[in-house]
Amino acid sequence: MHVRHLRPVLIGACLLVLAIPAAAWAQDADGELVQGVIEAPAEEEGAEPAPVPGVEIAVASDAGEEVGSATTAEDGTWSVELPGPGAYTATIDATTLPEGITLRNPDRATLEVEVRTGEQRRVLFPLGEGAAGVTRFDRAPQLLLEGLKLGLIIAICAIGLSLIFGTTGITNFAHGELVTFGALSAYFFNASAGGPGLQLILAAVVAVLVGSLFGAGLERGLFRPLRARKTGLVALLVISIGLSLVLRNLFLLFFGGRSRPFADYAIQRGIAIGPVSVAPKDLWVMGLSILVLVLVALALQRTRIGKAVRAVADNRDLAESSGIDVERVVLYIWTFGAGLAALGGVFLGLGEQVSFQMGFQLLLLMFAGITLGGLGTAYGALVGSLVVGLVIQLSTLWIPTEIRVVPGLAILILVLLVRPQGILGRAERIG
Amino acid sequence: MDWNTIFRNSLNAGVNAEAAYYALLAIGLNMHFGYTGLLNFGQVGFLAVGSYGIAVGVTFLGLSLWLSVLVAVAAAVLLALLLGVPTLRLRVDYLAIVTIAAGEIIRLTFRSVSLREVTGGSSGLQAFAGDFYAVNPFPDGTYGFGPFAFSESRFWLLVAAWTLVALSALLVYLLMHSPWGRVIKSIREDEDAARSLGKNVYWYKMQSLILGGVIGALGGIVFCIATQSVVPDNYATQVTFFGYTILILGGVARVGGPIVGSVLFWLILALTDNLLRQAIGAGYIPENILATSELGIVRFALVGLGLMLLMIYRPQGIFGDRKELALDA
Numbered sequence: 001m002h003v004r005h006l007r008p009v010l011i012g013a014c015l016l017v018l019a020i021p022a023a024a025w026a027q028d029a030d031g032e033l034v035q036g037v038i039e040a041p042a043e044e045e046g047a048e049p050a051p052v053p054g055v056e057i058a059v060a061s062d063a064g065e066e067v068g069s070a071t072t073a074e075d076g077t078w079s080v081e082l083p084g085p086g087a088y089t090a091t092i093d094a095t096t097l098p099e100g101i102t103l104r105n106p107d108r109a110t111l112e113v114e115v116r117t118g119e120q121r122r123v124l125f126p127l128g129e130g131a132a133g134v135t136r137f138d139r140a141p142q143l144l145l146e147g148l149k150l151g152l153i154i155a156i157c158a159i160g161l162s163l164i165f166g167t168t169g170i171t172n173f174a175h176g177e178l179v180t181f182g183a184l185s186a187y188f189f190n191a192s193a194g195g196p197g198l199q200l201i202l203a204a205v206v207a208v209l210v211g212s213l214f215g216a217g218l219e220r221g222l223f224r225p226l227r228a229r230k231t232g233l234v235a236l237l238v239i240s241i242g243l244s245l246v247l248r249n250l251f252l253l254f255f256g257g258r259s260r261p262f263a264d265y266a267i268q269r270g271i272a273i274g275p276v277s278v279a280p281k282d283l284w285v286m287g288l289s290i291l292v293l294v295l296v297a298l299a300l301q302r303t304r305i306g307k308a309v310r311a312v313a314d315n316r317d318l319a320e321s322s323g324i325d326v327e328r329v330v331l332y333i334w335t336f337g338a339g340l341a342a343l344g345g346v347f348l349g350l351g352e353q354v355s356f357q358m359g360f361q362l363l364l365l366m367f368a369g370i371t372l373g374g375l376g377t378a379y380g381a382l383v384g385s386l387v388v389g390l391v392i393q394l395s396t397l398w399i400p401t402e403i404r405v406v407p408g409l410a411i412l413i414l415v416l417l418v419r420p421q422g423i424l425g426r427a428e429r430i431g
Numbered sequence: 432m433d434w435n436t437i438f439r440n441s442l443n444a445g446v447n448a449e450a451a452y453y454a455l456l457a458i459g460l461n462m463h464f465g466y467t468g469l470l471n472f473g474q475v476g477f478l479a480v481g482s483y484g485i486a487v488g489v490t491f492l493g494l495s496l497w498l499s500v501l502v503a504v505a506a507a508v509l510l511a512l513l514l515g516v517p518t519l520r521l522r523v524d525y526l527a528i529v530t531i532a533a534g535e536i537i538r539l540t541f542r543s544v545s546l547r548e549v550t551g552g553s554s555g556l557q558a559f560a561g562d563f564y565a566v567n568p569f570p571d572g573t574y575g576f577g578p579f580a581f582s583e584s585r586f587w588l589l590v591a592a593w594t595l596v597a598l599s600a601l602l603v604y605l606l607m608h609s610p611w612g613r614v615i616k617s618i619r620e621d622e623d624a625a626r627s628l629g630k631n632v633y634w635y636k637m638q639s640l641i642l643g644g645v646i647g648a649l650g651g652i653v654f655c656i657a658t659q660s661v662v663p664d665n666y667a668t669q670v671t672f673f674g675y676t677i678l679i680l681g682g683v684a685r686v687g688g689p690i691v692g693s694v695l696f697w698l699i700l701a702l703t704d705n706l707l708r709q710a711i712g713a714g715y716i717p718e719n720i721l722a723t724s725e726l727g728i729v730r731f732a733l734v735g736l737g738l739m740l741l742m743i744y745r746p747q748g749i750f751g752d753r754k755e756l757a758l759d760a
Contacts, residue, residue: 062554087553112544114553171524226743234470234523238679239742241672245735253728364535367528375525403543409532416529417517 032115034059034090035079036123038072040101051076052127056096062087071096085117092125101127118258141275143393149282149351151369151389152289155382157344157359158366159296160215160337162381165370166313167330170223171237174244175341175366179359180251182211182342183349187255191263200264204346208339215338218243219331244360251356259353285347292343293382305332313377365392365405368412374422383423387411432713437705439578444701445694446579448657451592452478453696455650456670457677457689458599462643464675465684466607467636468619470523473514473530474674476537477644479666480506481651483541483550486661489559491549496562500652507648510537511641519636534668542663555662563588563656592653596690599646604686606642615639669731676738682751691750700730 038052051074058069059080067088070078082088091110094103103109104126115121161175188195190203198206222243226236270277300306311319312329320326341359348358365388373384388408395407415422444450456478463469484503488494494502510533518529540546542553550556567587574586581589606612617625618632626632655661673696681692704726710716711723721729747753 171527231743235742235746237470237524237527238675239739241675242735242738242742245669245672245738246732247735249728249732249735253725253732364528364532368532371525371528400543400545403539403545406536406539409536412532413517413529416521416525420521420525 032082032085032117032119032121033079034082034088034113034115034121034123035077036090036125037076038078038092038125038127039076040098040127052098052101054096054098056093057125058091058093060089060091062089082115085115085119088113088115090123097127103127116257118256120258138275139397140394142277143396144390145276145278147390147393148386149286149289149389150393151386152286152293153344153347153351154362154365154369154389155385156289156292156347157341157362158369158381158385160333160341161366162370162373162375162377163309163313163333164330164337165375166377167309167316167326167333168223168227169233169236170240171233173237173240173363174218174247175337176359176361176363177244177247177251178211178215178338178341179345179348179362180248180356181214181359182207182345183354183358184251184255184345184356185210185342186346186349187260187262187354191260197263200262200350203262204343207346208342211342211345212335212339215341216331216335218338219334223334224327224330248357248360255354255356257356259355261353262349265350281350285350289347292340296340297379297382305329309333364412365389365408368408370422371412372415372422374424377422377424380422380424387423432709437702437709440705441698441702442578445698446589446593447697448585448588448592448653450693450697451589451596452650452653452657453673453677454596454690454693455599455653456647456674457681457693458596458603459643459645459647459650460671460674460678461683461685461689462603462639462646465678465688466603466612466615466619467639467643468523469519469636469640470527471530471640471643472527472668472671473532473534473537474643474647475666475668475670476510476514476530476534477507477647478651478654478670479534479537479541479663480510481648482655482661482666483556483651484648485652485655486551486556486559487549489562490551490556496560499559503648503652504645507644508641511644512637514644515637515640519633519640531668531671534666534671538663538666541666550663551661553663555660557660560656560659563591588653588657592657595649595653599649600686600690603646607686611635611638672738673734676734676741679738679741679746679748679751682748683746684752685748685750688748688750692748695749700734703733704730 036057038055038057040050040052051072053072053074053076055072055078056069057072057078057080058066059082060066061083067083068080070080072078080090089110089112092103094109097103108125111123111125113121113123157175157179160178161172164170164172164175186200186203186207189198189206190200191197222239223236226239231239265281268279268281270279298306300310308319308324308329309332311322311324312326316326319329344362345359348362352358366385369385369388370381371384372387373380373382388411391411392404392408396404399407456474459477460471460474463471463474481503484506485496485499488499488502489496492499492502514530514533518526521529541550544552546552564584564587567584569583569587571583573580573582575581607616614625614630614635617628618630618635622632625635654665677692677696678689679692680696681690682688707716707721707726707729708723711718711721741748
C-alpha cells in the first residue's frame with residue numbers, strides 16, 4: 001500500500017466528529033456554581049420528601065475565604081455562584097435546620113467539592129435518621145449491586161478492545177474515545193439544542209450505529225493501511241495514543257468541559273428492593289447489559305463469523321491458512337467492538353453524565369479488566385471487568401470514594417505479578 | 432498581525448523553563464525507550480515524585496531545599512524499583528499499560544483528601560522554592576538579548592536548568608559509549624541474545640529504569656521550582672505523551688535528540704499558539720469558529736496529530752537513525 005492512501009485517513013477519521021455542526025453544541029456561557037436541594041426524608045415509605053426552606057449554607061474557597069452563602073428557598077433549593085473553577089467547601093449551618101431534623105451524618109456538615117470550568121456542581125446534604133448505626137455490612141449489598149453495574153459496563157466497552165488486541169495485536173489506547181463518541185452521539189441526537197431531539201432509546205440505537213461506522217472507518221481508513229505498511233506494534237500503540245489525544249480534544253472543543261445529562265431518565269427515584277435501593281434505569285442498564293453480553297457470547301459460539309473471530313484471535317496464521325478472510329474478520333471486530341463501546345458509553349452516561357473524557361477515564365479500568373481476564377480473549381474481558389467493577393465499588397467500604405479507582409488499577413499490577421496470563425488466558429511466554 | 436511579537440514569543444518559549452524540564456523528561460524516556468526498548472508510559476510519575484519530593488520535603492518534613500533534592504531522588508529510585516519488579520519480565524505492551532496505570536495511581540493518591548496534610552490535596556503545595564532563589568548569584572537586572580531577555584531570577588533558574596540538562600545528556604553519552612551501554616542496547620536489539628551471553632537482562636533493565644526515572648525526577652524538580660507550586664492535576668497522563676512526541680520529534684536513541692526535540696516542540700507550540708491568537712485578534716478567524724479561550728484545546732489536538740504523523744511518516748525523528756528504533760516488539 002502506498003503512502004498516498006494514508007492521507008484521506010487522518011482527515012477521514014476525524015470527519016465523522018467534525019460533521020456534527022459546531023453550533024449544534026453551542027456551549028452555555030454560564031459560570032461555575034454549586035447548588036443543591038435540602039429535603040427532609042418522607043415520614044412514611046413511598047411519600048415525597050419534604051423540602052426544607054430557610055437553611056443556611058456557606059461556600060468557601062479552598063484557602064478558607066468565604067465566596068458566598070445561600071438560604072434555601074421554599075422548594076428547598078439553594079445555589080451559590082463561584083468566582084471560577086477550583087476546589088471549594090460547602091458548609092451547612094446545622095443550627096438553622098428545623099426542630100427534629102438533623103444531618104444523616106453529622107461529620108459531613110462540611111463537604112469538599114471540585115468544580116471544573118463551567119460546571120454547575122450539585123452538593124447534597126442528606127438529612128434524616130442518623131447513619132451512625134450503619135455498618136459496613138449494611139452498605140455492602142448496595143455496593144455489590146453498583147459494582148456489578150460498573151463491571152457490566154466495563155465489560156461491554158472492553159470486549160472490542162480485547163478482541164482487537166487478540167486479532168491484530170494493537171493495544172488501542174483510543175478505545176476510550178470510542179466509548180465517549182457513543183455517549184456524545186447519543187447526547188447529540190437526544191438532548192443537544194441543534195440535534196433532532198430523539199427519544200433516548202432511539203438516540204442510543206442511532207449512536208450505536210454511528211459508533212460502529214466510526215470504528216469501521218478507523219480500521220479501513222487508518223489501521224488497515226498502517227498494517228499494510230508493516231508498521232510495528234509499538235508504533236501502532238503510539239499512533240493510537242496520538243489518535244486518542246486528537247479525538248479527546250476535538251470532543252472537548254465541540255462539547256465543552258461540562259458534564260451534561262441526557263434529556264430522558266436523568267433523574268429517577270430509587271426503588272427499594274430488600275436491602276438495596278436502585279433506580280429503574282439502572283435495572284434496565286444491567287438487564288440490557290446482561291442480554292447484550294449473552295448475545296455476544298452466543299454469536300461467538302454459534303455463528304460462522306463468531307467462530308471465525310475466535311479462530312483468528314486464537315491463531316491468526318492458522319486461521320488464514322484455513323481459508324478465513326482475516327482482514328474481513330478484523331473489520332467486523334472493529335465494527336462490533338466500536339458499536340459495543342458506544343452502547344457502553346450511553347449506559348455510562350445514563351448512570352453519571354456525559355462528558356468529553358468519560359471514556360478516557362474508563363480506559364485504564366478496561367485494561368485492568370482485560371489483563372485480569374486474559375488479554376485477547378472475549379470471555380476473559382467479561383470476567384475480569386466484573387471483578388474490577390466489584391473491587392472498585394466494594395473498596396469504598398474501607399477507602400475514600402475519590403481514590404476508589406486506585407485498587408482497580410492496583411489489581412492490574414498484582415495480577416501481572418502472580419498470574420501474568422490472566423484468569424482465562426493460556427500460560428504462554430509473555431515476557 | 433504583529434510578526435515581531437510572534438517570533439519573539441516563540442523563540443523565548445524555545446529556551447524557557449518548560450523546554451528545559453521537558454528535555455529532562457525526554458532524556459529519561461530516551462534512556463528507557465530509545466536505548467533499552469522499555470515502553471514506559473508512566474514517566475509523569477517520576478516527574479510527580481520529583482516535584483512532590485521537593486515540595487513535601489520542604490513544607491511537611493521541614494528540610495532545606497537541598498536535602499529535599501535527595502528525598503526526591505530517593506523517591507524516584509524507590510518508584511523505579513516498585514514499578515520494575517512486577518513488569519520488567521513482561522512484554523512491552525504490558526509494561527505500557529502498567530506504567531500508565533502507575534502514573535495515574537500516583538496522581539490520584541497525591542490529590543486525595545486523606546493525604547491533605549502532606550500533599551495539600553487537589554490544590555497542591557506552594558512556597559517551597561525560596562532556598563533556590565535565595566542563592567541567586569546574579570544581581571538584579573535584565574539578562575540576555577532580544578527575545579531572550581530574562582529577569583535575574585528567571586535567568587538563574589534557566590542557567591541551572593539547562594546545566595542540569597547538559598550534565599544529564601553528558602552522563603547518557605558517556606554511559607552509552609561504555610560497555611554498560613552496549614549491553615543495554617543489545618537488550619533492546621535481542622534480549623535472548625544478551626541473556627545467552629550471561630548478562631542479567633532483568634537487572635540491566637532495572638538499572639536503566641532507575642537512571643531514566645531519576646533524570647525524569649530532575650525534570651520534576653526543575654518544574655516545581657520554576658512554577659513554585661505543585662498541583663496534582665499537572666501530572667496527568669498526557670505529560671508523558673508530550674514527552675514521547677518530543678523524543679520522537681528530536682530523534683530516538685540520540686543523545687541530543689530529546690534536547691533538540693524539546694526546544695523545537697515548545698517553539699512550534701508557541702508559534703502556532705501566537706499565530707492563531709493574532710489571527711483571531713485581527714479577525715482572520717471569526718470568534719464563533721475558534722475563540723481565544725479554546726486555543727489550549729487546539730494545542731493538545733495538534734500535539735496528538737503531530738505524534739501520529741511523525742510515527743507514520745518519520746518514526747526516527749529529525750536526527751534519529753531508523754536502525755536504532757525498537758518499534759517492533
